[in-house]
Amino acid sequence: MLYLSQLLGTPVEDAQGTRVGKIIDVITTVGTRFTASTTPPSSQPFPSLQASQSSSTSSISTPRPILVVEGHDDQHWSAPVEQVEWHGATLRLRAPVGQLAAYTASASPQEVSLAREVLDKQVIDIEHKKAVRVNDVCFSEDWQIRGIDNSTLGLVRRLAPSWLLGARSKRAPTTLIPWERIELIGEETAEDEQGEQGEAAESHPAHSARQQSGQLAELRPADIADIVHQLTPGQGARLIEGLDNETAADTLEEIDTDRQGHILESIHPERAADILAAMEPDEAADLLARLPDERAQELLRRMTPEESEDVQELLEYEEDTAGGLMTTSCVAITSTKSVAEALEELRRSVREHDMHATYIYCIADEASEDYRLLGSVSIWDLLVADPAQPLTELMETDLVTVAPDADPQDVAEIMAKYNLLAVPVVSEGRILEGVVTVDDALDVLLPNERRRRPTRMY
Numbered sequence: 385m386l387y388l389s390q391l392l393g394t395p396v397e398d399a400q401g402t403r404v405g406k407i408i409d410v411i412t413t414v415g416t417r418f419t420a421s422t423t424p425p426s427s428q429p430f431p432s433l434q435a436s437q438s439s440s441t442s443s444i445s446t447p448r449p450i451l452v453v454e455g456h457d458d459q460h461w462s463a464p465v466e467q468v469e470w471h472g473a474t475l476r477l478r479a480p481v482g483q484l485a486a487y488t489a490s491a492s493p494q495e496v497s498l499a500r501e502v503l504d505k506q507v508i509d510i511e512h513k514k515a516v517r518v519n520d521v522c523f524s525e526d527w528q529i530r531g532i533d534n535s536t537l538g539l540v541r542r543l544a545p546s547w548l549l550g551a552r553s554k555r556a557p558t559t560l561i562p563w564e565r566i567e568l569i570g571e572e573t574a575e576d577e578q579g580e581q582g583e584a585a586e587s588h589p590a591h592s593a594r595q596q597s598g599q600l601a602e603l604r605p606a607d608i609a610d611i612v613h614q615l616t617p618g619q620g621a622r623l624i625e626g627l628d629n630e631t632a633a634d635t636l637e638e639i640d641t642d643r644q645g646h647i648l649e650s651i652h653p654e655r656a657a658d659i660l661a662a663m664e665p666d667e668a669a670d671l672l673a674r675l676p677d678e679r680a681q682e683l684l685r686r687m688t689p690e691e692s693e694d695v696q697e698l699l700e701y702e703e704d705t706a707g708g709l710m711t712t713s714c715v716a717i718t719s720t721k722s723v724a725e726a727l728e729e730l731r732r733s734v735r736e737h738d739m740h741a742t743y744i745y746c747i748a749d750e751a752s753e754d755y756r757l758l759g760s761v762s763i764w765d766l767l768v769a770d771p772a773q774p775l776t777e778l779m780e781t782d783l784v785t786v787a788p789d790a791d792p793q794d795v796a797e798i799m800a801k802y803n804l805l806a807v808p809v810v811s812e813g814r815i816l817e818g819v820v821t822v823d824d825a826l827d828v829l830l831p832n833e834r835r836r837r838p839t840r841m842y
Contacts, residue, residue, distance in 0.1 A: 387533070387724070388521035388544040396453050396468070397476045405461070405480050409452035410521075412529060422664040448500070448527050451475075452487050465527040495652040496568060507532060508567035508617065508623075513607045515569075515614040522560055532566060535559040539546045560718040567600045569619050598761035601631045617643060621650035624659070629638060630738075633662035636671070636805055657686035660695070666711035666824065669698035673708075698818070706795045707788035710818035711811045713739050719746035719758050724771035730763065742805045745816060746779045755816040757808060759783065785810045788817055796825040 394407045451463040460486035468475045477484075489497070496502065498521050506515045519538030522530045600608060600623070608627075612620040612635065619637075624632045624647065636644060636659060648656050648671060660668045660683055672680040672695065684692045696711040699708030715733050716724055726744050735738040742763060746754040759779030769778055785808050786795050799807050799822060806819045 385530075385721055386523040386525070387538075387541060387745035389524075392499060395474045396463070397471065397474055398481055399477055399479075401471075401476070403474075404477070405453045405459075407451055407457040407475065408454045408460075409497050411450040411452060411462075412496050412498060413494050421449075424791045427711075431547075450487075451530065453484070455481075461485065462487040492816060494576055494814045500656065501568065502532070506569060506619065508569065508600060508611055509561050510565045510567055510603070511561075515611055516561065529563040531560040531562045533560055543737040565599070569623055601627055605631065606638045608635045611642070612639055612647070617646035617762050618650050621647045625651055625655055626727060629658050629662040632659045637663060637667045639710070641670070641674065644671050648675065649679060653686055656761070661687050664711055664713055665698055666709070666713075666818075668695045669709070670703070673703055674701060691735075701788060704792060704807050705788060706790040706792065706820055707787045707817065709792050709795065709824050710788075710820045711824075712818045713737065713741075714743075714806075714808075714816075714819045715739065715741045715743055716747045716750070716755050716816060717744045717775070718750045719748070721735040721775055722771065723766055723769045723773050723775065723778065726761070726775055727766055727771075730766070743819075744775070745808060745819075746775050747816060754813075757783070757810055757814045757816040760808070783808065785814075786820065787811070795820050796828045799825045800829075 388410060391410065393591075395403050396405045397405050397408060410528045443700055448465050451465060451468065453461045453463050461481070463477065463484055467478050467484070469478060469641060470476075473568055491603075502518050502521060504518060504519055508514075509516045516532075516534040518532045518534060519536075520533040520541060524530050525751070589835070603611075608623075608631070612623060615623065620643070624635060627635065636647070639647065648659075651659070660671070663671070672683065675683075685791065697712065698708070715730055717729050720730075730741065730744065733741065743806045744763065744766065745757060746753075746761065748758055759781040760779070760783060761775055761778045765778055783802065784798060786798060786803050788809055788811055790809075795807065798804070799820070805822045806824075808819050809817045812818050
């Protein structure tokens with residue numbers, strides 16, 4: 385095995401054996417996934433370079449890392465691993481130094497510096513759904529990255545001389561986490577640290593979010609939220625930025641309320657507005673209410689009028705009221721329509737707005753600016769009813785409702801008493817303002833330290 389900690393500082397010689405510099409970094413690309421080589425172990429102090437791209441591996445051919453060589457005059461060169469070979473404990477160039485390209489750190493989110501961005505940093509262990517610290521990076525004999533070592537031995541290997549550790553210094557640790565099963569976290573910048581201390585977010589420049597392999601987005605939002613809680617707000621922001629809008633929104637909804645604001649302030653405003661637009665209106669309103677007014681207004685301006693309308697309406701209500709707890713995401717339809725029309729409206733809401741309603745609310749007139757509530761029908765009743773039957777024959781008119789200024793604790797107790805999955809919030813004249821859903825009611829009943837968002841039921 386070859387480890388990054390052993391490689392850094394390794395002397396580099398030209399073809400004539402004259403020292404020209406040393407290794408200071410290894411560069412790879414995001415998404416480069418390697419597996420262990422089947423090449424027999426070498427008897428040299430370090431593994432021999434297998435220059436051929438046809439080395440037997442259990443994965444398809446992938447780009448090899450680039451070695452960064454620092455010369456005597458602070459010059460930096462890019463040395464492809466095919467251009468070097470081991471000569472004892474020294475790397476010797478196969479080509480003249482003059483043929484090496486100058487190295488300049490790239491701002492590309494695809495390029496990864498193993499020394500600066502991986503070693504001693506936290507990464508995500510996808511299999512175990514947690515953040516781990518990288519104590520070393522392990523290469524196979526043909527320079528493919530096998531994985532990261534987060535064991536105590538990885539630390540000892542860097543502190544103790546190899547002769548003291550003997551064969552253990554080159555042995556692959558049993559705790560090696562395969563490179564293909566980790567996700568990198570974007571670098572935390574000085575601006576992130578300012579954001580955590582409450583600095584104005586509009587002063588933050590645009591960030592290049594770390595491109596992800598897609599494996600993180602395959603986890604449940606609650607699992608991603610658990611990982612985010614193990615990171616600083618700045619790191620959590622970089623991780624969320626790398627997700628698609630829907631996954632980022634679902635994850636942000638699962639994060640503790642105090643941390644949500646810090647994370648959102650660490651995300652560039654344009655990206656933050658996109659994520660807010662993908663959130664449930666009540667969740668977005670709750671989050672914006674915790675931000676400084678200037679920041680909240682900026683994010684609302686960056687959202688389209690259609691996206692921000694419901695959120696701005698909810699912001700008018702006090703947080704500790706039913707109005708502040710409710711969502712405007714509900715299906716309301718004129719009571720004279722048929723079951724078939726109601727089911728089609730339900731399907732459209734799911735397709736276009738990802739709205740998973742449990743009840744259809746029957747109103748006097750959809751064209752009216754104010755929705756006067758007449759009754760409700762559960763989707764279970766709709767599924768077994770005659771498609772031609774009008775909603776007026778099915779709807780329940782003796783509804784349990786709450787006022788917009790009702791206390792959230794009272795709302796939660798009412799829902800528990802009557803076994804409701806949602807309760808409509810109505811103002812004077814039975815005007816439907818929104819609904820309080822069971823997940824938000826449950827959040828009210830839980831003690832503060834346990835107020836984590838459960839998976840949404842609808």
